[in-house]
Amino acid sequence: MTFLVYGAYGYTGELVAREAVARDLDPVLGGRRPAPLDDLASELDCDRRAFDVADATANLGDVDCVLNCAGPFVETAAPMVDACLATGTDYLDVTGEIEVFEALAARDDEASAADVTLLPGVGFDVVPTDCLAAHLAERLPEATHLRLGFDALGSVSPGTAATAVDSLGEGGAVRRNGRIESVPSAWKSRRIDFGTGARTAVTIPWGDVSTAYYTTGIGNIGVYVGMPPGVVTALRASRPLEPLLSLPLVKRPLQSLVRLTASGPDERERERTDCRVWGEARVVSEQGIERRAVSRLRTPNTYALTVDSALAAVDRTLDGQAPAGFTTPAGAFGADFVFDVEGCDDFADDPITP
Ligand SMILES: NC(=O)c1ccc[n+]([C@@H]2O[C@H](COP(=O)([O-])OP(=O)(O)OC[C@H]3O[C@@H](n4cnc5c(N)ncnc54)[C@H](OP(=O)(O)O)[C@@H]3O)[C@@H](O)[C@H]2O)c1
Incomplete structure (x- = not known):
């Protein structure tokens, strides 16, 4: 079986490529610029294919599975999926962009007819939250x-900051x-106990707003991130500036700036930092009684998890475990898929109330 990592010389792609080689998975490395691709492929002794996403069809004929690490995915996912559908190649990526999840979900019938898996979001966004939702x-x-x-x-990587x-x-x-x-930025805030005591958290447009619906069928979803109260206040105060921030004239220099300043966590930081995930499912009965289930999960650093979960998803897809059509990580492999990742604690469940 052949799998190709696209965007292989980016921060995330390189981590994935190195780990894939360490696991003897023999990846083909892909990317649009020949020079950095050649450097990495030569060092890792891998086959390489330099191509633009627009030319992907000509390069995927013999590839069973693509793992797209080239983001922002709003630019790369559609042309890569076009190529995957044309060549019968399964498509995985590490997007967290709601727009991309929704665009791929809309191609479910097309992918099922082509017997191709479309499985976006196999990184930190959305594997642990999606598995907790399931x-x-x-x-x-x-x-x-x-x-x-x-x-x-x-810290975050250059591509995450740019996205x-x-x-x-x-x-x-x-x-x-x-x-x-x-909804407005930082729309709702609340106190959440992620497992280390209550702290302020605020709503963000995270990928699960899209994916958790396909995984669970639950129609009302909000995603929160822990944030210092001062940052929440600043975010709300900056709402009037949002139209300005969406202008390309403002965005482009900002993107260049964050690409220069964000380098991504080094190995030491990836080993030493972790992440807490929390979820709550609720229903109100006809008698007005609310039932709640709360569960938590502790995971390794977001980038360490991304490498591990992405390769686990590739492994299971090559093994034929992923269904054809659009799917989500837990939709494809079940709630326990997150435990394929080394260093994840078991789900910690509060008793269902009442
Ligand atoms: N789901 C998760 O938890 C998770 C975790 C990590 C990263 N990510 C996402 O993954 C993406 C990459 O992050 P990163 O930090 O690895 O970024 P990065 O270091 O900037 O690398 C991005 C890679 O994508 C390539 N690329 C970008 N636009 C492209 C295009 N239009 N066509 C072809 N190649 C293109 C870049 O090639 P050039 O250098 O030639 O431009 C580079 O190889 C971001 O969107 C980030 O948000 C998600």
């Missing part, structure tokens, strides 16, 4: 509302009655 839906199958949240320590700048000015997003709705 676990909560198993605990409280009648749930109508789902809240997910995470509290992550550690975040890309979404500046777009506000927030939640799912209500099955539909994704725009």
